[in-house]
Amino acid sequence: MMIDKDEVEYIANLSRISLNEREKDMFVHQLNDILSYIEKLNTLDTKNVKPMAYILKVSNVFREDKLETSIPIQDVLINAPSTKSGFFKVPKVIE
Template sequence: MSISREEVLHIAKLARLSLSEEEITMYTHQLGDILNYVQKLNELNIDDVEPMKHVLDMVNVLREDKDLPSLSREDVLKNAPEHDKEFFKVPRVLRTE
């Protein structure tokens, strides 16, 4: 399967790319090669192949949720550069003018 110069220009326009003549020729050839490879894959008999979500047989490896005690506010604020005994103090991000 081949791709035309006009199709490459259309794809470039959709991607908002400006291509030189050399790039157009190169991408026409490269995209044609990719499409030929995909066409070869379409020839494979996959009737007995079961669909899969992932190539590896993976299972959920997350641990079970456990209700653990939280740190106290004093312990959390102990390492803060600045705090007012209740909240972290951080530099102002938005100006109110």
């Protein structure tokens, strides 16, 4: 077993997801299946291989620093669950 219940709780916390006991058991089982499959990568020697993040040659993309129109604030706020005076409203952050 590569990942136990404590670790599932730990990564659920990192993910800001809460799980009940039944879900924890399910994910322990399923994540172990997947991680054991992924183990096969360790049979490859990659000491001298460079990691690849992007397929194409990427370089910085610059543009002129000029003012462009953006989406109006009221259109942006229309999807927010809660707003106040043109801002997103959230529960108290600092106790």
